[in-house]
Amino acid sequence: TVAADAWRVELWYAHNGWFDAQVVGWEVVETEPRGRFAEWWPRWGYSIPQAPVVDLVAHVEEGPRSTIRSVTVTGAEAAGPAMGRRLDRRAEELRDAPYINSAPYSLAFFVESELRDVGYARVRTEVRMLARPEDQAVDVFVTVEPGDICVFGDVEIVGNVAVSKEDIQKRVTIKPGGRYDPAAMQETQRNLFSLGVFAVVQVIPDLETPGQQIAVRIEVTEARFREIKVGGGAATALTQGEVRGRVAILHKNLFNRLIRVDVDATAGQRVYTDGSLPTTALQSLQDRDLGAASGSIYAGPFAQVYADLVWPDLFGISGLSHTPETRYELSFQQLQTYHDVALAPAFTWQPTRTLSFTPTYRWEFRAFTRRDEALFSPTLDDVEQSLDSWAIQSVQLRVNYNTARPLFQPTHGWSVQASVLNAGGFLPGFTWAQGDVDVRKYQALAAGDWRAVLAFRAAGGYQRAYGDQGHVPSWKRYKLGGSNDVRGYAEDNLGPRVCFQRDPKTGLPSKQADGGAPLPQTCDSLQRQERVVYPL
Numbered sequence: 359t360v361a362a363d364a365w366r367v368e369l370w371y372a373h374n375g376w377f378d379a380q381v382v383g384w385e386v387v388e389t390e391p392r393g394r395f396a397e398w399w400p401r402w403g404y405s406i407p408q409a410p411v412v413d414l415v416a417h418v419e420e421g422p423r424s425t426i427r428s429v430t431v432t433g434a435e436a437a438g439p440a441m442g443r444r445l446d447r448r449a450e451e452l453r454d455a456p457y458i459n460s461a462p463y464s465l466a467f468f469v470e471s472e473l474r475d476v477g478y479a480r481v482r483t484e485v486r487m488l489a490r491p492e493d494q495a496v497d498v499f500v501t502v503e504p505g506d507i508c509v510f511g512d513v514e515i516v517g518n519v520a521v522s523k524e525d526i527q528k529r530v531t532i533k534p535g536g537r538y539d540p541a542a543m544q545e546t547q548r549n550l551f552s553l554g555v556f557a558v559v560q561v562i563p564d565l566e567t568p569g570q571q572i573a574v575r576i577e578v579t580e581a582r583f584r585e586i587k588v589g590g591g592a593a594t595a596l597t598q599g600e601v602r603g604r605v606a607i608l609h610k611n612l613f614n615r616l617i618r619v620d621v622d623a624t625a626g627q628r629v630y631t632d633g634s635l636p637t638t639a640l641q642s643l644q645d646r647d648l649g650a651a652s653g654s655i656y657a658g659p660f661a662q663v664y665a666d667l668v669w670p671d672l673f674g675i676s677g678l679s680h681t682p683e684t685r686y687e688l689s690f691q692q693l694q695t696y697h698d699v700a701l702a703p704a705f706t707w708q709p710t711r712t713l714s715f716t717p718t719y720r721w722e723f724r725a726f727t728r729r730d731e732a733l734f735s736p737t738l739d740d741v742e743q744s745l746d747s748w749a750i751q752s753v754q755l756r757v758n759y760n761t762a763r764p765l766f767q768p769t770h771g772w773s774v775q776a777s778v779l780n781a782g783g784f785l786p787g788f789t790w791a792q793g794d795v796d797v798r799k800y801q802a803l804a805a806g807d808w809r810a811v812l813a814f815r816a817a818g819g820y821q822r823a824y825g826d827q828g829h830v831p832s833w834k835r836y837k838l839g840g841s842n843d844v845r846g847y848a849e850d851n852l853g854p855r856v857c858f859q860r861d862p863k864t865g866l867p868s869k870q871a872d873g874g875a876p877l878p879q880t881c882d883s884l885q886r887q888e889r890v891v892y893p894l
Contacts, residue, residue: 360384360414367416375457377491378421385415424457427495433502434469441472452498462487462498469502479508479538479572480565508538511564511571517578520614521555528676529553530576531711538563538572541763548765550578553670554618555610557581583611597864598692600660602626618668625661630692631864658690658728677708681716692866693735695728716756723749736856736878736892737832750788750831752781762800769811773798788829794819817843837893850893857881857889866890 364381371379390411429449434442448468452461466483473481486499510532515523529549531542543561550559558579563572587606593599606622662685669680683702689695704718725747735743742748755778762771775796782789796817803810821830839847858867858876867876867890881889 364416367418371418371420373459375423375425375496376420377424377489378419380419380421381416382419383417385417387413387415389413422494424489424491424494424496426452426455426457426461427490427493427497429453429462429465429498429500431465431469431500431502433504434473436478436504437473437476441476444472445469457496462500465498466500469500473502473504474538474540477507477509477537477539478504479563480505506570508570508572510534510536510538510542511573513574513576515576515578517580519580520583520611521553521578521580521616522614525616525671526550526576526578528671532561532574543574544764546576550576553610553616555581555583555616581610584609595865597866598628598630600626600628602660616670618666620666621664623661623663625659628658628660628690630656656692658695659688660690661688662686672705679706679708680704681706693729694726696724696726699723712759712761714758716758718754718756720752720754721749722751723747736858737894739832741829742832748788748831749786750781751785752779753785754779762798768800768813769802770800772800782825782827787827788823788831789825789827790821790823790830790834792819792821792830832894835894839893848891851891854894855881856892856894857884858892859884860888860890 364384367381368379371377388410429452431445431449434445437445445468448465452465455461462485466485470481470483482503482505484501484503486501488497488499490496511534513527513530513532513534515526518526529546531545531549533542536542543563547559547561550556556578558577560577562575562577564575565572567573585606585608588604590601590603592601602624603626604622604624607619608621609617609619611617612619665684667680667682672678672680681704683700683704685698685700687698689698700720700722702718702720704716706714706716708714729746757774757776759772759774762768762773773796775794777794779792779794781787781791794817797815799814801812801814803812819836821835823830837850837853838844839852840849844852856878857880858878860866861868869876879889881891
């Protein structure tokens with residue numbers, strides 16, 4: 359075993375340029391002696407207790423390390439001058455660098471990838487290395503056989519059972535007769551995965567059959583279409599607690615039409631206290647004085663229901679999909695209880711791979727069933743605090759233009775999203791107009807071994823109330839700060855805000871000495887742990 363390890367150590371040194379390295383010997387260092395009674399133990403069987411523990415130290419004479427003296431690539435001229443310049447830069451990085459066995463093969467892989475990207479599907483490379491021990495140098499030779507420029511041939515789809523081949527073919531960007539392009543195969547794989555109905559998608563080109571046409575085989579494995587999740591939980595904090603149950607139902611391929619239905623419902627019971635527990639209110643309960651305790655304990659139900667139905671290729675029209683949003687919430691809070699409903703049917707039309715249009719109608723309604731007379735909610739303005747219910751109806755058009763690639767970690771291209779919204783007007787409810795734009799640009803940079811991507815983003819919007827019902831609801835107004843825009847600030851904390859002294863018992867804003875509503879203070883006058891912040 360030790361002799362084999364010595365050979366492995368010498369081989370590792372050779373693969374990293376020390377061709378003359380030798381393991382000249384091993385040193386055995388005893389770190390723990392034999393057990394105290396081992397010398398009296400019978401010398402049979404395998405029961406000798408506490409055998410001695412030793413470390414092995416290999417002594418290596420490394421010798422000089424060789425470097426890569428020259429790199430010669432032949433046969434890659436067919437790719438053109440631009441690729442030749444990139445190849446020269448990669449080869450220059452290897453020259454005079456310490457020899458590493460994998461480096462020439464990485465260069466060959468780079469050549470193959472570059473040529474395949476421009477249609478040379480059957481490119482082959484051969485790597486040879488000539489070591490010159492007397493000079494401690496290695497010459498590297500990469501021979502390239504690009505072959506002919508190839509085109510895509512027939513596309514075969516296998517493995518599908520419930521998902522029709524027609525639905526799969528609509529997401530295939532490989533065009534028979536078009537130039538061979540690995541990016542088209544990657545995009546096809548990404549499109550099929552995004553449907554959510556496949557556990558495995560493999561796009562396999564046939565590179566063994568001779569000829570310029572490359573047949574492609576798409577192998578899919580369907581995932582489970584139906585999921586049901588049932589769970590529950592409980593939570594407690596300083597002044598509140600709750601128990602809840604949750605049911606989630608998902609179907610990814612309803613009626614075998616790729617219709618996705620997702621329903622998620624949570625419901626439970628929530629309890630609040632005013633911070634006097636466990637003294638005043640708890641004593642009142644023990645004394646069966648429920649009247650005294652009722653002012654300290656608040657309990658009620660809460661619920662949330664979300665339902666989505668995504669219907670691709672609506673009415674058989676390729677590129678047209680139905681993407682609605684449905685939400686219901688029963689919110690039980692210490693000072694108020696309300697019902698919140700939102701319905702937002704939307705359609706998305708994608709005429710090209712990079713352009714899409716999404717018109718949306720949204721109806722939102724909120725109605726209070728319990729609301730304290732002296733409602734303390736700094737985020738609601740005077741209009742909202744004077745109403746027990748309100749409705750919002752709006753229409754919106756969003757346009758998305760996206761040439762950024764790759765899709766999830768872009769290195770180049772543009773992403774532009776713009777939208778216009780009108781609330782009210784010919785629809786009842788609050789009225790305002792709004793426009794938003796978000797522009798992003800990605801630019802890859804490379805210099806030597808240094809690689810980076812510069813990502814630029816500019817975003818902005820404008821809101822304006824108009825008409826007799828002109829009003830922009832407080833929760834629709836612009837806020838900045840957090841992971842989606844300015845990361846140096848807490849969520850929604852860059853901009854107008856109001857601060858209050860924190861009550862150490864409840865964690866809520868402290869009331870005045872006479873029980874009156876909390877008084878706002880300047881945020882800078884309070885320590886971070888002593889204040890409650892409400893973004894406006």
